[in-house]
Amino acid sequence: MAPTQPKAVAKPAAATAGAVTKKKSTKKPRNYDLGNGVMRFSKSKMFHKKAKYKFIGKKNPKPEKPKKLTVVVKQIGGEKNGGTRTVPLKRRKSFYPTQEKIRASSGGRPFSKHVRRIRPNLKIGTVCILLAGRHAGKRVVLVGILPSGLLLVTGPFAFNSCPLRRIPQRYVIGTSTRISLGNFKLPKHFNDDYFKKNKKCVKRTVKRKEGDDIFATKKEKYVPSEQRKTDQKTVDEAVIKAIGARPDKKVLRGYLKAAFGLRSSQYPHRLRF
Amino acid sequence: MPFARYVEPGRVALVADGPLKGKLVSVVDVIDQTRALVDGPGSGVPRQQIRLNQLHLTKFRLKYAFTAPTRLVRKAWTDAKLNEKWTESQWAQKLANKEKRAQMTDYDRFKLTAARVKRNRARTAVFKSLKVKAARAGTFGKKNIPKAAAKKVRTKKATKKPAKK
Numbered sequence: 542m543a544p545t546q547p548k549a550v551a552k553p554a555a556a557t558a559g560a561v562t563k564k565k566s567t568k569k570p571r572n573y574d575l576g577n578g579v580m581r582f583s584k585s586k587m588f589h590k591k592a593k594y595k596f597i598g599k600k601n602p603k604p605e606k607p608k609k610l611t612v613v614v615k616q617i618g619g620e621k622n623g624g625t626r627t628v629p630l631k632r633r634k635s636f637y638p639t640q641e642k643i644r645a646s647s648g649g650r651p652f653s654k655h656v657r658r659i660r661p662n663l664k665i666g667t668v669c670i671l672l673a674g675r676h677a678g679k680r681v682v683l684v685g686i687l688p689s690g691l692l693l694v695t696g697p698f699a700f701n702s703c704p705l706r707r708i709p710q711r712y713v714i715g716t717s718t719r720i721s722l723g724n725f726k727l728p729k730h731f732n733d734d735y736f737k738k739n740k741k742c743v744k745r746t747v748k749r750k751e752g753d754d755i756f757a758t759k760k761e762k763y764v765p766s767e768q769r770k771t772d773q774k775t776v777d778e779a780v781i782k783a784i785g786a787r788p789d790k791k792v793l794r795g796y797l798k799a800a801f802g803l804r805s806s807q808y809p810h811r812l813r814f
Numbered sequence: 815m816p817f818a819r820y821v822e823p824g825r826v827a828l829v830a831d832g833p834l835k836g837k838l839v840s841v842v843d844v845i846d847q848t849r850a851l852v853d854g855p856g857s858g859v860p861r862q863q864i865r866l867n868q869l870h871l872t873k874f875r876l877k878y879a880f881t882a883p884t885r886l887v888r889k890a891w892t893d894a895k896l897n898e899k900w901t902e903s904q905w906a907q908k909l910a911n912k913e914k915r916a917q918m919t920d921y922d923r924f925k926l927t928a929a930r931v932k933r934n935r936a937r938t939a940v941f942k943s944l945k946v947k948a949a950r951a952g953t954f955g956k957k958n959i960p961k962a963a964a965k966k967v968r969t970k971k972a973t974k975k976p977a978k979k
Contacts, residue, residue: 668920668921670920714920716919716920716921717919717920717921718919718920718921792924792925793921795924796921796924796925799924801920811916812920813916813917813918813919813920814919814920
């Protein structure tokens, strides 16, 4: 019971004190410096002004603060463990963590939620020149843009054997030639997962089982699934149809079949595409 | 004859550098060894001084007295039909071709190469047949050439690209 009573007494006192200080803050101080350390009112004058004589010999009973616990005694189970442990509640000054704290992420957006900015000339139907990868130098048709910001591109496969493929826009030159695909829409199941590589086909070796030949490096051959084949067909059909609708279809076909290259004294930064 | 073209009043020059690049001007007066006062009323160039190393002198020369006012320069310019003469000149045409070439897109370049391939094939076919004919006639080369079925001469593409050079 002892700790509760002083609290009740202290509360109103603190409230009044707060009110007084608030009023004082708006006013100038009663006593002030005249300069060179001389105050306007002397010490004795202030003694009277503040009516300090009223408080001489009086003492306010100080409220007893409840002692804060610094240590907790915990029960420990098991044999030969001493039964209890005293555990400090606060960290010691010399505390140094042996393990780094796992912090929450800084709140930045993860890659999957980045804003994708595709170059304005890379509209769907644009003929692009691939600059990297196995099909570098080929002229292909941009079919779509995936949520990861990668471009989806097709040869068409019959023209230059470039299949439906993802490529970053960095590795592409967009030309001014554009094939109007009309209201062609990509199949709904086209997403980044669909175009992900089969790791087993990419890696040199697949994990050996016991008893396999040590020196044989296994590499699964990539075989496009039936799904892939049909998808390739549907997309290519639309593209080829769009090319066929153009008056310069013959030349355009030859254009897509031919590879891009630079001749002497041609510099890509000076060329128009 | 070491020099045929001089920096002199009336000399028409092509600006090769600077903001006026590609425009025709006519020298009105020579300020000093490096600069001249030029005017181009027919090409939209206001009268100003210009460094001589920015100029490429042309074969054209207008007739007016030095320090002639723009009015007289314009009259000389139109009377000489300078703009027409310039566009007809080989120099201007070369420049125009260069510009066309620079403006070609990737697709245009492809079309040009395709046309060239076609033309060259036709040319070689004709050349070879002429060669065979000449050989048979004994003009030069081997005399005994077996009669082979002459290959069909591929025809030249009708619509040649204008930017060919």
